[in-house]
Amino acid sequence: MAPVISVSGLSKTYASGFTSLNNVNLEIERGEIFALLGPNGAGKTTLISIICGIVNASSGKVAVGGHDIDGDYRAARALIGLVPQELHTDSFESVWATVSFSRGLFGKPKNPALIEKILKDLSLWDKKDAKIITLSGGMKRRVMIAKALSHEPQVLFLDEPTAGVDVELRKGMWDIVRELKAAGVTIILTTHYIEEAEEMADRVGVINKGEIVLVEDKAKLMAKLGGKRLSLHLQQRLDAVPEALAPYHLALSDDGWRLAYDYDTKGERTGITSLLGDLRTAGIRFVDLETKQSSLEDIFVSLVRQ
Ligand SMILES: Nc1ncnc2c1ncn2[C@@H]1O[C@H](COP(=O)(O)OP(=O)(O)OP(=O)(O)O)[C@@H](O)[C@H]1O
16 A cells, blocks of 8 residues: 655754754555654754644655655645643633644635534533633643644644643553544654554654654564573672673673663564573672563664664
8 A cells, every 4th residue: 555654865954053854764554653752952853844834844755645745735734633642722722622623724615513423522522511621631631732623634743642631541542542543543653752652553663963863663673683581680799791701792791780681572583591600600609689571662773862
């Protein structure tokens, strides 16, 4: 199937001369949840803003549902719902008016039944007559999602949907995103909470300094790069790892009390048994040990460092 969004050779240099995107190529598949990860200033918002037609690209091409965002702006934009990072909407309007009005902006005929469904799905129905200013932060965020869904977009961009949202609401937001996916909406989210990407995404893209450094199926990424770490708490401090243990590439903590051994769970053998034997031979004893699966966060940090 043709990708719902296709970005090719996209670059952006701001008037200041700063290049925030450098030759970005990216395809988003229909119906997937795609998490775009990157440190502050990596270019995530710039990329989303260009796809949504808010910022002009310096060069490159973007098509949404096959419509070029320059040549066929209206058709491309009509397929997109955007929930921006900053929440801005008229504080003195009611929830109902805010969401209905937004649909009108896209030239779509009134559809009260649809607006009712969206508000109910987002648990906002009992607030439909409330003024935005009287809502909590989490409710306002849900109003922004309702607004973005009011014109029935095929693709929804969520720019840090859970920034500053408490744990419970965040989980609620994840449920909403899953329901949208089940309803056939393609979702692209940026997040600083990597566990969010780990929990939700079908695919993960990492952007750093304006360049896409990786795009991968999440499960494959974690299987490929996600190893395990065995951590040993020593009985006696070590100054250095003995030469005899060099083949294990052990990492000694700065304080000399911990040794760490990284191993691959999919390898034929982990090497743990021989490591423990060689530690004994070297006279190194430990009082405790633990193993930890590396998370998407570990993978992300090592990618961005590289
Ligand atoms: N209007 C502008 N003029 C000049 N530079 C800009 C402008 N907008 C953004 N930038 C710069 O482009 C870079 C990318 O910004 P962008 O907002 O896309 O990053 P981001 O990945 O969304 O970051 P964050 O995670 O902090 O939201 C930053 O260095 C930013 O300072």
